[in-house]
Amino acid sequence: MAQMRADETISRSPAQTVALGRALGARLAGGEVVELCGPLGAGKTQFAKGLALGLGVDPGEPVVSPTFVLVREYPGRVTFYHCDAYRLGSLEELVELGLEEVLAGGGAVVAIEWADRFPRVLDAPTVRVELAYAGADRLVRVVMPA
Ligand SMILES: Nc1ncnc2c1ncn2[C@@H]1O[C@H](COP(=O)(O)OP(=O)(O)OP(=O)(O)O)[C@@H](O)[C@H]1O
Ligand SMILES: [Mg+2]
Numbered sequence: 001m002a003q004m005r006a007d008e009t010i011s012r013s014p015a016q017t018v019a020l021g022r023a024l025g026a027r028l029a030g031g032e033v034v035e036l037c038g039p040l041g042a043g044k045t046q047f048a049k050g051l052a053l054g055l056g057v058d059p060g061e062p063v064v065s066p067t068f069v070l071v072r073e074y075p076g077r078v079t080f081y082h083c084d085a086y087r088l089g090s091l092e093e094l095v096e097l098g099l100e101e102v103l104a105g106g107g108a109v110v111a112i113e114w115a116d117r118f119p120r121v122l123d124a125p126t127v128r129v130e131l132a133y134a135g136a137d138r139l140v141r142v143v144m145p146a
Contacts, residue, residue, distance in 0.1 A: 004143050011138045017043045017131070018050035020140050024127065025054020030078035031106040032145075033124045035115035038131030043138050044113040047129060048082050051111055055080045065113070071097060078108055085114040091121040100124070 011017045024034070034051060036044040049063040056077030057063070066072040066084050070093060074080040081099060085091065094100075094110070102108045103124040110122065120126065130141040 004146060006141055006143045008139060008141045010134060011043065011140050014043065014046045017046040017138060017140060018053070020142070021047035021050020021052075022054040023050075024129070024142060025051040025080075025109070028055065028078075028109050028127075029106065030108060031103050031124060032109050033103065033115075033122050033126040034109060034111040035120075035126060035128045036111055036113045036131070037116045037128065038138075039133065042131035042133065043140070044129075044131060047131065047140070048111050048113070051109065052076065052080050052082070055109055070094075071099070078106070081108055081110040083110070083112050085112055085117045088118070091115070091118045095121060 009020060011020060036047055038044055045065050052063045052074055053059060057074040057080050061074055063082060066082050070087055071081050071083045099110050100122055103110060125145040127145060128143040132139045
């Protein structure tokens with residue numbers, strides 16, 4: 001089995017979840033997929049806001065749920081693509097949109113809320129972020145690729 005490294009943190013506030021996302025974003029070189037998993041209201045979008053900050057997206061740019069479009073695109077140190085698998089029929093749609101080529105070029109990070117609804121299809125190093133309720137707080141587990 002491949003070696004994985006997982007970090008677990010209890011996040012006690014939305015701001016702390018944003019900070020965790022920011023720290024991860026700052027470590028990404030470009031070319032990675034970030035799967036954001038966890039139930040309704042677990043903090044996937046809060047974490048994505050932080051990812052955007054860590055990737056150098058303009059802090060004045062509001063990162064909101066990609067509700068009416070398949071993917072939202074934010075320019076930064078590398079381009080940040082934010083999608084919600086609830087809007088997709090499968091992750092193949094992201095391949096059809098050309099995101100695999102963009103990832104292969106190293107010029108982008110693709111974050112997918114509810115990624116675990118579908119089998120993984122994007123051929124790229126993948127970080128899995130699992131958010132879970134822990135009372136009023138959240139348990140945030142970040143699993144880095146081998
Ligand atoms: N520690 C925490 N981390 C993140 N969010 C928290 C935390 N504590 C409370 N919250 C609240 O939980 C909600 C998380 O909302 P968010 O939109 O990020 O969830 P989500 O997982 O994206 O939901 P959805 O499944 O609807 O997309 C916000 O209302 C936020 O204020
Ligand atoms: Mg969300």
